[in-house]
Amino acid sequence: MTTGVPATAVKAPAEFGVVSKLVAEAFGTFLLTFGALGVALFSSPSSAPIPTPFAVGLSIAVGIASVGHISGGHFNPAVTVGLAVAGRTNWRLVPGYIASQLVGGIVGTLLLWVTVRTLPSLAQSNNVQTIFTQLSNGVDDLSPSKFPMAGGLLAEVVATAAFVAIILFVTSKRAVKGMAPWAIGLGLAVLVQAIAPITNASLNPARSTATAVFADWTALGQLWIFWVAPILGGAITGLIFRGFGSPDELHSATAGGVTDLTAEATRDDSVRVSEAVEGTPVSTTAEAAEPKHVADTGADRAVTGSEPAAPEPTAGRTPDDDARDFFDKNR
Structure with a gap:
């Protein structure tokens, strides 16, 4: 039994607008600075034992899982530039993304600065400056x-290049779905831990700017290093990916649109565009789920003049054969 309702094409979710993307980037960078730097400021082994590198990675993972399907979850000017060079982000989005990341990062750090100043012992501005310089x-x-x-330059370039490479690989169309936020977050945590003794681990010009504006003037004087080195590292990885990456993943963010392919990697891809012939009835879910058993009355043989096709032999099959068939069907 069928419903008689004509089949229609199932449309994929519409792309989010530019304003939504910018707000998502600001929120994710806010989460990074307020959450991760808050752990660095206020945590102690007894009251809050989460290590700072893990807090940085976890904040990025949660941010990507939350709003990555909207903007791609960059939260980092070096990532934005690297993905644009790789052809995964439209260049038209780059200025707005970077501005939103700066705003989100500074707002998050501003709230921490206000909180620190509520402590009577740290009310003097020079004490607060010392804390944010550290x-x-x-x-x-x-x-x-x-x-x-x-x-410091070498460490920041190499670490950021590796971080952008992780993002490009884990958001590939061939990567395991659903792993992007956690692979990116854990990768960042490892890299932050690796170079923290060298530069206090930037890998992110927005994060560096967010603390430098509340720190001593010496931190502002060195801020250019943490813009040049991470962006250079991200651009190098983007160029390598552009030269050797999969052809179907390159140049997809065209000049005519405002797409970001990293956003697609975190969306639910269970709903895809399907073409159907207009007027074809759609079966109900229950009916579609039930297998149809038709008795062999000989009518088919009378009409076609041939025997029905025999089922494929299953003798001699091994569990390995079944496993290969399963993955082939779902590839």
Whole structure:
């Protein structure tokens, strides 16, 4: 029994507008600075034992899981530039994304600054500046281990290049669905832990700017390093991906649209565009689920003049054969 309702094409979800994308980027960067830097400011092994690198990675993972389907979940100017160079983000989105990331990061840090100043023992501005200088990124005297500029530049370039590579690979059309937020977050946590003793681990110009504006002037004087190095690292990875990446994933964010392919990687792809012949009846769910058993009355043989096709033999099949068939059907 059928419903008699003509089949219609199932439309994919519409792309989010530019304003929605910008708000999502601001929110994600706010979550990064307020959450991760808040852990660095106020945590202690007894009251809040989450390590700062893990807090950074977890905040990014949660942000991507929350709003990544809207904007792609960059939350980082270096990521935005790297994905644009790779052809995964439209260049028209880049200025707005970077501005939104700066706004979100500064607002998150501003709230932390106001909170710190409510402590009577830290009410003096020079004490608060000292705290945010320690949170800021730096080299030479501002480096936690006193690394020179050459070491800081190299560490930031390499770490950001690796981070953007993780994003490009895990958001590929061939990657395991649903793993992008957590792979990106855990990858960032590892990289932050690796170079924290060198530069206090930036990998993100928005994060560096957010703390530097509340820190001592020496942190502002070194801020250019944490714009140049991460963006250079992201651009290098984008160029490599553009040269050697899969052809069906390159140049997809065309000049005529405002798409971001990293956003598609975090959306539910269970609803796809399907073409149907107009007027074809659609079966009900229950009917579609029930297998139809038709008795062999010989009428088919009389009409076609041939025997019905025999089922494929199953003798000799192994569990490995069944597994290969399963993955082939769902590839």
